[in-house]
Amino acid sequence: MFTKKLLFGFVAVSVLLIAFSGTPLANDDDQQSCDPAGLWFGLPQGSDSYKVVSIIPLDGGKRRYILVAEDKDPGVTPFRGEMVRIKKNLYKIWGMQYSFLVTGDYLVLSGEWYMTDCNTAVGNYIVSYYLEDPFHNTASLIWSFAIVNNYDRMPMIDDSSNF
Numbered sequence: 001m002f003t004k005k006l007l008f009g010f011v012a013v014s015v016l017l018i019a020f021s022g023t024p025l026a027n028d029d030d031q032q033s034c035d036p037a038g039l040w041f042g043l044p045q046g047s048d049s050y051k052v053v054s055i056i057p058l059d060g061g062k063r064r065y066i067l068v069a070e071d072k073d074p075g076v077t078p079f080r081g082e083m084v085r086i087k088k089n090l091y092k093i094w095g096m097q098y099s100f101l102v103t104g105d106y107l108v109l110s111g112e113w114y115m116t117d118c119n120t121a122v123g124n125y126i127v128s129y130y131l132e133d134p135f136h137n138t139a140s141l142i143w144s145f146a147i148v149n150n151y152d153r154m155p156m157i158d159d160s161s162n163f
Contacts, residue, residue: 033088034118037061039154042069042123044147053151055083067095075099081109089115093123096134105142106130119153 035057042051051069058064062085069079081095094110111125125147132140 033085034115035061036065036083036091036113036115036121040121040151041154042149042151044149051079051149052154058082065091067093069097071097076107079107079109083113086112091115093125104131106132106134108134113151121151123147123149123151125149 036055037057038055040053040055042053044051051071053067053069056066056068058066064085065083067079067081067083069081071079077098077100079095079097081093083091083093086092091113092111093113094108096106096108099105099107106129108128108130109125110128111123113121113123115121126144127147128134128144129142130137130140131142134140
């Protein structure tokens with residue numbers, strides 16, 4: 001009888017220890033993730049042209065964000081898109097912009113945004129050009145190519161001087 005009670009106690013304590021040791025791991029991913037919300041400065045493929053990207057949280061900064069990217073090229077509309085967290089510091093991105101200077105084509109971008117730390121990120125994208133509205137005429141695809149962009153978070157202004 002003593003052996004059964006001892007065995008039952010050992011099993012019960014072991015189950016509790018396993019349950020409690022696994023609890024912090026459930027939220028570990030969220031606790032160590034960087035928040036991408038804010039203003040970013042991007043260098044497409046390391047060139048001297050740039051984009052200023054605003055990342056705006058949709059759900060309180062948990063998983064979904066709106067993207068707005070201003071381009072230094074006056075012949076394109078701002079890029080508009082979305083970003084969704086798929087795992088720690090890794091996000092899926094998609095969106096588009098319209099070029100109205102030359103051919104009136106659509107630039108559609110999809111890919112991933114990976115935060116290397118909380119102030120730098122790398123975007124790996126597929127960019128596709130369409131002659132017509134890509135939502136209603138997917139046959140108008142001209143060409144696609146892969147790009148890698150680097151991003152730095154804009155530093156906050158030091159307002160401690162009370163000017």
